[in-house]
Amino acid sequence: MRDVAVLGVGMTKFGELWDRSFREIGIEAGLQALVDAKLSSSDLGALFLGNMASGSLIDQEHIGPLILDYAGLGARHLPAVRVEGGGASGSLALHQGYLAVASGLYDFVVVGGAEKLTDVPDATGNQITSSTADHEWEVVFGGTLPALWALIARRHMHEYGTTREQLARVAVHAHEMGAKNPNAHYRNKVSLEQVLGAGPVAEPLGVFDCAPLSDGAAAVVLGPMETARKYTDQPIRIAASHVACDAMAVQHRRDVTTLDSTVVAARRAFDQARRAPKDIDVAEINDAYTISALVALEDLGFSEKGRGGPDFEAGRFALGGEMPVNTSGGLKAQGRPFGAVGVAQVVELVRQLRGTAKDRQVPNATLALAHDVGGTGATSVVTLLEAAT
Amino acid sequence: MSIARFWRETPRRYNLGGSKCTMCGTVYFPPRAVCPTCAHHRESIGKMVPFQLSGDGEVFSYTTVHEAAEGFEMQVPYVLALVRTVEGPILTGQIVDLAPEEVRIGLKVRATFRKLREEGRAGVIHYGYKFAPAEELPGPRPGGPRAAVGARTAPESDRASA
Amino acid sequence: MDAGIVSYGAYVPRYRITPAEIGRVWGSDGESMGQGLNVHRKSVPAPDEDTITISTEALRVALIRGAIDPQQIGAIYVGSESHPYAVKPTATVVAQAVGATPNLTAADFEFACKAGTAAIQTCLGLVGAGMVKYGVAIGSDTSQGAPGDALEFSASAGGAAFVIGREHVIARVEQTLSYTTDTPDFWRREGQRYPSHSGRFTGEPAYFRHETECARRIMEVSGTSPKDYAHVVFHQPNGKFPQRVGKQLGFSETQMRYGLVTPYIGNTYSGAALIGLANVLDHAGPGERVLVVGYGSGAGSDAFDLTTTDAIATYDRSYGRPVQSYLDSGVELTYGVYAKYRGKIHMGES
Numbered sequence: 001m002r003d004v005a006v007l008g009v010g011m012t013k014f015g016e017l018w019d020r021s022f023r024e025i026g027i028e029a030g031l032q033a034l035v036d037a038k039l040s041s042s043d044l045g046a047l048f049l050g051n052m053a054s055g056s057l058i059d060q061e062h063i064g065p066l067i068l069d070y071a072g073l074g075a076r077h078l079p080a081v082r083v084e085g086g087g088a089s090g091s092l093a094l095h096q097g098y099l100a101v102a103s104g105l106y107d108f109v110v111v112g113g114a115e116k117l118t119d120v121p122d123a124t125g126n127q128i129t130s131s132t133a134d135h136e137w138e139v140v141f142g143g144t145l146p147a148l149w150a151l152i153a154r155r156h157m158h159e160y161g162t163t164r165e166q167l168a169r170v171a172v173h174a175h176e177m178g179a180k181n182p183n184a185h186y187r188n189k190v191s192l193e194q195v196l197g198a199g200p201v202a203e204p205l206g207v208f209d210c211a212p213l214s215d216g217a218a219a220v221v222l223g224p225m226e227t228a229r230k231y232t233d234q235p236i237r238i239a240a241s242h243v244a245c246d247a248m249a250v251q252h253r254r255d256v257t258t259l260d261s262t263v264v265a266a267r268r269a270f271d272q273a274r275r276a277p278k279d280i281d282v283a284e285i286n287d288a289y290t291i292s293a294l295v296a297l298e299d300l301g302f303s304e305k306g307r308g309g310p311d312f313e314a315g316r317f318a319l320g321g322e323m324p325v326n327t328s329g330g331l332k333a334q335g336r337p338f339g340a341v342g343v344a345q346v347v348e349l350v351r352q353l354r355g356t357a358k359d360r361q362v363p364n365a366t367l368a369l370a371h372d373v374g375g376t377g378a379t380s381v382v383t384l385l386e387a388a389t
Numbered sequence: 390m391s392i393a394r395f396w397r398e399t400p401r402r403y404n405l406g407g408s409k410c411t412m413c414g415t416v417y418f419p420p421r422a423v424c425p426t427c428a429h430h431r432e433s434i435g436k437m438v439p440f441q442l443s444g445d446g447e448v449f450s451y452t453t454v455h456e457a458a459e460g461f462e463m464q465v466p467y468v469l470a471l472v473r474t475v476e477g478p479i480l481t482g483q484i485v486d487l488a489p490e491e492v493r494i495g496l497k498v499r500a501t502f503r504k505l506r507e508e509g510r511a512g513v514i515h516y517g518y519k520f521a522p523a524e525e526l527p528g529p530r531p532g533g534p535r536a537a538v539g540a541r542t543a544p545e546s547d548r549a550s551a
Numbered sequence: 552m553d554a555g556i557v558s559y560g561a562y563v564p565r566y567r568i569t570p571a572e573i574g575r576v577w578g579s580d581g582e583s584m585g586q587g588l589n590v591h592r593k594s595v596p597a598p599d600e601d602t603i604t605i606s607t608e609a610l611r612v613a614l615i616r617g618a619i620d621p622q623q624i625g626a627i628y629v630g631s632e633s634h635p636y637a638v639k640p641t642a643t644v645v646a647q648a649v650g651a652t653p654n655l656t657a658a659d660f661e662f663a664c665k666a667g668t669a670a671i672q673t674c675l676g677l678v679g680a681g682m683v684k685y686g687v688a689i690g691s692d693t694s695q696g697a698p699g700d701a702l703e704f705s706a707s708a709g710g711a712a713f714v715i716g717r718e719h720v721i722a723r724v725e726q727t728l729s730y731t732t733d734t735p736d737f738w739r740r741e742g743q744r745y746p747s748h749s750g751r752f753t754g755e756p757a758y759f760r761h762e763t764e765c766a767r768r769i770m771e772v773s774g775t776s777p778k779d780y781a782h783v784v785f786h787q788p789n790g791k792f793p794q795r796v797g798k799q800l801g802f803s804e805t806q807m808r809y810g811l812v813t814p815y816i817g818n819t820y821s822g823a824a825l826i827g828l829a830n831v832l833d834h835a836g837p838g839e840r841v842l843v844v845g846y847g848s849g850a851g852s853d854a855f856d857l858t859t860t861d862a863i864a865t866y867d868r869s870y871g872r873p874v875q876s877y878l879d880s881g882v883e884l885t886y887g888v889y890a891k892y893r894g895k896i897h898m899g900e901s
Contacts, residue, residue, distance in 0.1 A: 123459070126456065127458070127459045130458065136398065136419075137419060137480075137481060138481045139458060140395075140505060140506070140515075140517070141469070141481050141482050141483060141505065141517070141519075142454065142457070142458045142461045142467060142469045142482075142483045143458060143469060143481055144454065144456065144457075144458045146456065147452050147454045147458070147469050148481075150452035150454075151450040151451065151452055151469065151470070151471050151481075152450070153452075154450045154451060154452055154494070155449065155450035155471075155494075158450070158494050199455070200453070200455045200466075201454075201455055201456045202452045202453070202454045202455065202456065202469070203452055203453040203454075203455070203489075204452075205452075247425075249481065250471065250481070251471055251478075251479040251480060251481045252479070256449070256450060256471065256479075399647060403647055403648045404647075404648065404650055463598040463891060463892070464597075464598055464599065483599075485597060485599065486565045486597070488882075501604075501608065502604050502607040502608060502611070502648055503597075503599040503600060503604050504598075504599040504600070504601060504603075504604060505599075514601075514603075514635055514636075516603065516604065516644060516648065519599070
């Protein structure tokens with residue numbers, strides 16, 4: 001296996017993109033990444049596209065060739081493959097692209113992630129995204145994604161004393177970062193009081209504890225590390241990429257308050273890179289729900305089990321803190337176009353490692369971690385990115 | 390939802406038919422073809438036998454849902470819980486017949502039979518388990534678990550379809 | 552007759568509404584309406600309850616109390632005027648839900664409020680003939696009155712299940728007979744949401760005539776008189792009619808005290824007389840004689856002359872709730888929530 005680098009990145013604005021179609025946003029992100037990589041499209045070997053539910057959302061399956069075609073590459077007959085893993089679809093596509101280049105089968109691949117969630121009513125969108133949980137044994141009985149995460153939250157509060165305020169801090173932080181990100185779905189700051197006073201969705205989670213349903217797309221170009229400097233001055237090495245899965249339903253997990261998929265994916269990633277959580281300078285973690293972020297910090301090894309809330313409250317993960325997380329605004333404020341999320345995390349971290357993140361820049365960031373989750377934790381993907389020296 | 394897809398689960402949804410690993414004794418719901426935790430994972434194939442849950446358990450975690458799942462709009466706010474059954478498996482289900490503010494972790498509950506959803510006004514009605522507080526039900530249960538609505542006199546092997 | 556009741560169970564949904572609350576919405580004096588009808592509260596099913604779920608809950612209690620193997624049930628009949636489906640039986644779902652399938656016969660009965668007692672008679676026939684070991688008869692309803700109609704003050708939800716057999720009988724059926732005519736006092740045409748009734752015509756020529764004639768005939772055939780009975784249960788569309796009919800026949804309030812449940816839960820239609828009987832059996836000791844006279848509009852009455860046996864002394868009622876707890880408890884709803892739960896609010900199609 002050879003080393004793989006990120007050569008270029010691109011993304012659309014995330015949010016309610018009423019005037020733009022699925023194929024338009026997919027292509028915009030991909031072309032941006034190609035231009036950023038200073039790569040000719042004739043160099044490309046394959047396209048991997050992360051997408052959760054195009055069939056349910058826009059009545060269109062088979063979207064690999066669709067995007068390839070409208071990207072102007074149809075006549076090149078490249079393989080174009082859709083990858084699905086619920087909310088982790090984008091990271092899974094990245095993993096596939098990484099394997100494809102690392103194996104030597106392809107030299108350059110585009111990894112995209114795209115989702116168009118506002119083409120259906122909110123209730124339909126929630127129903128479709130809930131199908132990333134176990135439909136037969138959770139959703140049929142009244143479960144929704146926020147409700148299932150709320151079950152995790154309540155148990156976490158019960159076992160570790162995590163407070164409602166600690167959860168709310170995650171949302172406050174996300175909006176603070178989103179305000180600095182021109183691509184973010186939400187660019188407004190919110191106060192702790194606003195988060196606590198917002199209407200309930202699934203107690204203890206309220207409206208501000210839940211990431212929105214967004215439209216958006218993101219893309220990266222991957223290539224072999226050895227020739228990376230021909231295409232970019234600042235290649236970013238993929239130091240590790242690992243996927244781990246777990247029981248589909250929360251009820252069947254070893255521990256309801258732990259995402260074992262995250263624990264294992266992180267362990268594998270740190271082992272591959274021969275690094276440890278303390279080495280990470282900046283991270284994009286899953287904060288689809290405020291509880292998701294606290295659990296992720298623990299399961300990734302940044303906080304002791306049960307200490308995610310107090311650590312967050314203490315400012316350890318704020319910009320200027322020990323290890324800033326979700327400088328993009330996270331899923332909560334940058335937005336949550338499911339299949340695009342994991343790719344957008346990498347876009348943000350590449351900007352951090354290149355030092356081009358402007359007023360949300362983490363100084364001297366050299367090692368970054370991306371953490372993406374599908375459903376309620378049945379799939380976790382952990383990617384480590386390193387600025388090449 | 391497809392009628393057949395729901396119908397084929399009725400032994401589970403109506404009667405809490407799970408399975409048990411004869412190698413390690415662990416009980417599963419819904420039933421599994423292979424034991425996920427057994428040290429003899431591979432050897433457990435074909436050694437899983439039907440096992441009926443009693444429907445008795447306690448609340449392990451809960452949430453009051455305000456933005457309903459499809460088909461639950463009329464019941465908002467409703468309580469969804471993880472219920473740890475006395476046999477071990479945790480089930481996801483609604484808590485009914487109790488005000489949301491009275492639900493707590495550790496509350497003793499018992500399975501009850503309710504409508505889960507309807508396929509519109511003209512479509513099929515789906516039924517299954519939910520949970521109601523057991524504490525207001527006086528008296529111990531005679532002769533064992535409630536699975537008895539099936540298992541008290543019928544040997545386990547007779548319940549293979551459940 | 553050597554057949555009788557082997558076990559029983561009752562179920563009443565948790566919610567209640569008062570006549571005063573109903574009257575408040577329709578601009579009528581609900582409180583005095585309730586006093587006139589002798590109905591203080593009526594039960595309301597939750598939005599996830601219907602005749603199938605009520606029947607299942609009642610039967611599960613009966614099977615556990617009687618330690619009855621559901622595979623030994625040869626017949627299940629569910630009597631109701633509010634079967635969830637016009638076509639597709641309630642009884643098959645109930646049979647599946649208690650583990651009685653597939654080797655049994657099942658069917659739904661409809662005869663206004665007496666479909667449950669008709670089911671008991673049918674089971675007695677099957678058991679008596681030796682065709683089945685256990686027959687299950689259920690009377691259960693989630694009845695509706697049209698908004699603002701007098702019926703709305705009483706139409707409620709609940710049910711009771713009776714297992715009929717020949718072994719371990721707790722109440723032997725000495726005699727049963729019926730009295731049936733074509734009397735159009737109350738009906739619901741196919742496709743109509745709410746029933747219609749003929750006002751005061753539902754009284755003398757309908758309810759009272761059938762109840763009294765049927766009661767007199769069974770006592771004549773049995774050679775009994777009111778004083779021979781420890782308990783009497785009449786159909787109870789409201790709390791007043793059964794009191795009047797009891798008085799006319801010469802029964803005392805003491806004889807009626809357990810059999811009259813409508814004042815506290817409303818008229819559960821097919822469940823009404825049967826929940827009353829369940830309450831009697833909750834309290835009865837061995838050797839007590841019970842007269843039950845059900846009534847269904849359209850019209851007919853079914854009467855049962857029962858005697859509790861020694862087995863009732865050891866019958867374990869500890870599983871499930873006694874009827875009295877349903878009469879005493881409940882959560883009161885406002886009319887708005889009641890209307891939502893009962894599907895009385897026109898919802899936009901999504």
